[in-house]
Amino acid sequence: MAPVTLHNIQKHFGAVSVIQDLSVDIADGEFVVLVGPSGCGKSTLLRMVAGLEEVSGGQIRIGAREVSDLPARDRDIAMVFQNYALYPHMTVEENMGFALKLKKANPADTAQRVKKAAEILGLEKLLDRYPRQLSGGQRQRVAMGRAIVRNPQVFLFDEPLSNLDAKLRVVMRGEIKAMHQRIGTTTIYVTHDQIEAMTMADKIVVLHDGNIEQVGAPLDLYDRPANLFVAGFIGSPSMNFLEGKVEEGVFRTDKGLILPLPANATPEEFAGRPLVYGIRPEHIRVGDQGIQGRAAIVEGTGSEIFAKLDCGSEQISCLFRERIDIRFGDTVGISIDPKQVHLFDKASGRRL
Amino acid sequence: MTRRLMKRKTLDRIGLLFVALVMVSPVVLFFIWMISLSLKYEIENGAYPPILIPENFAWTNYVQVFKENNFFLYFWNSVLVTGAATLLALIIGVPAGYGIARLKAERAAIVIMIARMTPGLSFLIPLFLLFQWMNLLGTLWPQIIIHLVVTVPIVVWIMIGYFETTPMELEEAASIDGATPWQVFRLVALPIAKPGIVVAFILALIFSWNNFVFGIVLASRTTRTLPVAVYNMLSFEQVSWGPLAAAALIVTLPVLVLTLFAQKQIVAGLTAGAVKGG
Numbered sequence A: 001m002a003p004v005t006l007h008n009i010q011k012h013f014g015a016v017s018v019i020q021d022l023s024v025d026i027a028d029g030e031f032v033v034l035v036g037p038s039g040c041g042k043s044t045l046l047r048m049v050a051g052l053e054e055v056s057g058g059q060i061r062i063g064a065r066e067v068s069d070l071p072a073r074d075r076d077i078a079m080v081f082q083n084y085a086l087y088p089h090m091t092v093e094e095n096m097g098f099a100l101k102l103k104k105a106n107p108a109d110t111a112q113r114v115k116k117a118a119e120i121l122g123l124e125k126l127l128d129r130y131p132r133q134l135s136g137g138q139r140q141r142v143a144m145g146r147a148i149v150r151n152p153q154v155f156l157f158d159e160p161l162s163n164l165d166a167k168l169r170v171v172m173r174g175e176i177k178a179m180h181q182r183i184g185t186t187t188i189y190v191t192h193d194q195i196e197a198m199t200m201a202d203k204i205v206v207l208h209d210g211n212i213e214q215v216g217a218p219l220d221l222y223d224r225p226a227n228l229f230v231a232g233f234i235g236s237p238s239m240n241f242l243e244g245k246v247e248e249g250v251f252r253t254d255k256g257l258i259l260p261l262p263a264n265a266t267p268e269e270f271a272g273r274p275l276v277y278g279i280r281p282e283h284i285r286v287g288d289q290g291i292q293g294r295a296a297i298v299e300g301t302g303s304e305i306f307a308k309l310d311c312g313s314e315q316i317s318c319l320f321r322e323r324i325d326i327r328f329g330d331t332v333g334i335s336i337d338p339k340q341v342h343l344f345d346k347a348s349g350r351r352l
Numbered sequence B: 001m002t003r004r005l006m007k008r009k010t011l012d013r014i015g016l017l018f019v020a021l022v023m024v025s026p027v028v029l030f031f032i033w034m035i036s037l038s039l040k041y042e043i044e045n046g047a048y049p050p051i052l053i054p055e056n057f058a059w060t061n062y063v064q065v066f067k068e069n070n071f072f073l074y075f076w077n078s079v080l081v082t083g084a085a086t087l088l089a090l091i092i093g094v095p096a097g098y099g100i101a102r103l104k105a106e107r108a109a110i111v112i113m114i115a116r117m118t119p120g121l122s123f124l125i126p127l128f129l130l131f132q133w134m135n136l137l138g139t140l141w142p143q144i145i146i147h148l149v150v151t152v153p154i155v156v157w158i159m160i161g162y163f164e165t166t167p168m169e170l171e172e173a174a175s176i177d178g179a180t181p182w183q184v185f186r187l188v189a190l191p192i193a194k195p196g197i198v199v200a201f202i203l204a205l206i207f208s209w210n211n212f213v214f215g216i217v218l219a220s221r222t223t224r225t226l227p228v229a230v231y232n233m234l235s236f237e238q239v240s241w242g243p244l245a246a247a248a249l250i251v252t253l254p255v256l257v258l259t260l261f262a263q264k265q266i267v268a269g270l271t272a273g274a275v276k277g278g
Helices: A042-050 A092-102 A107-121 A136-150 A166-183 A194-200 A218-223 A228-233 B002-038 B060-068 B071-103 B106-117 B120-133 B141-165 B168-176 B181-192 B194-210 B213-218 B226-232 B241-267
Strands: A004-013 A016-026 A031-035 A057-062 A077-080 A154-158 A186-191 A203-208 A211-216 A240-247 A250-253 A275-279 A284-300 A305-311 A314-320 A331-336 A342-345
Touching: A004 A042, A016 A042, A016 A057, A016 A211, A031 A042, A031 A194, A042 A077, A042 A154, A042 A186, A077 A136, A077 B168, A092 A107, A092 A136, A107 A136, A107 A166, A136 A166, A166 A194, A186 A194, A194 A218, A203 A218, A203 A228, A211 A218, A211 A228, A228 A240, A228 A275, A228 A342, A240 A314, A250 A275, A284 A314, A305 A331, B002 B241, B060 B071, B060 B241, B071 B106, B071 B141, B071 B181, B071 B194, B071 B226, B071 B241, B106 B141, B120 B141, B120 B213, B141 B194, B141 B213, B168 B181, B181 B194, B194 B241, B213 B226, B226 B241
Parallel strands: A031 A186, A031 A203, A077 A154, A154 A186
Antiparallel strands: A004 A016, A004 A057, A203 A211, A240 A250, A240 A275, A275 A342, A284 A305, A284 A331, A305 A314
């Protein structure tokens, strides 16, 4: 186990700059999730930590060691790949023991460690099988087992769940988190799925176009997004964004809808500036606040109802937790909790 | 509706069978005719209309092949030349293919291809002089060395194709697991490429075994390979088709058996299960 420090990391592919100037501190034993849309540089960043991609500038430290120029084999890390990357010609046992065999570890000791990892992951009965004889979830576990056996300083995960079906993904998500809590190894986990990020991370790093948008604990990001990008990226369904201005103590959207101001806002502070009004669908309730909308889309899942309402010429997404009977075309009155409203500066995108 | 569909399906199948038959017929007919020739006496071989299945099988043709020629020596020469040329080609070509595939060194691959495309005769003569000067001409070495011109490009090109399709993540995983580049090649890339190596081995073997031009120029009386030996059975006085066909069949046989035997190996993909969907 060791802390990981990324300091002023840069990456160019030829003239294309993928990562500009990025610094993150990862504490010992922390579970950090790098999240962002495809092409944001998160996988490249992980591969640079792994030593599979060269660093164009900056430093990577694992513990006290500067590893930027070390080959992958000398960095003492383990990685789980998206497609598992199990050696097809080796059994599960050989796959898991491969790293120790390369280190010329005592075979009895290796067998012992493989057995222990197999127990943690429920793979005892599969040790003699080949990867092609395993299901997706089992392959995923073997890939994790291969990482555990090494007892490395850092675990790296590169979108490890994206090849699994939805149900298994939820199960494996829990298993990875449980494994981390049990072993406590510093972990860097890359995903494009914000729900994985929210549920697993101690700390989330939101990346966009090779820059860090925000670093923080999952709920911090949810409650206090730094800017429009993070606000829109974290949370599902996405936050509603409505453009407009503060006028006469209320927020008036460009299309004329009138909405309540945030609880702590003083109207004078924002008057006249072009702003973006943000409210999450789950913070809108059925109520009588003077806002009426006609249901354009209604989707019930049983536990909640998602609806898109046409309020004048604005469309607002709502997520109702209570069972209400609305159908397409019905008119619904809604109320917005002023404590949950965010205001963003339109020009900079920053939260105010 | 179902009946019409079934009729349609049967017709399709018959059509397919017919097309397949037409496509393979030249090869099969040659082969059958060669077997027939090798089992007939000289009189029947010249008969008109031609006879396909003779009344008495002339097994003596086969006996004659072994009796009249130094057939076992030529067979052994062929085994040595082809074996050495194929093994050397694998030793050189598999790592070369890996290196070219990983470094994306297409130009190197093209240079090797050019060596293969150049007509054999253009470098045979200078090499003949070179071998003469090196005093190698009475030995099998000239043929082994020159067969590499045939076998190495085959191996390199097949291996480039194979290594390009094996997933890079496996090698990355190995390097993270602590493997040096050489260990990555030996312990991961090489075992996975086994089906490709088998294909390269068989094709190199067939091309080398069947090679005629190099042997006819470079072989002396005692260093002949089988194709050259068969050719030498044609004498000025007469052509005895029976023994000739028998000899040709014997030459073909090892390659044929090998191909049948190795078919399974070629088809069985070892990468299954390495990545999702395998």
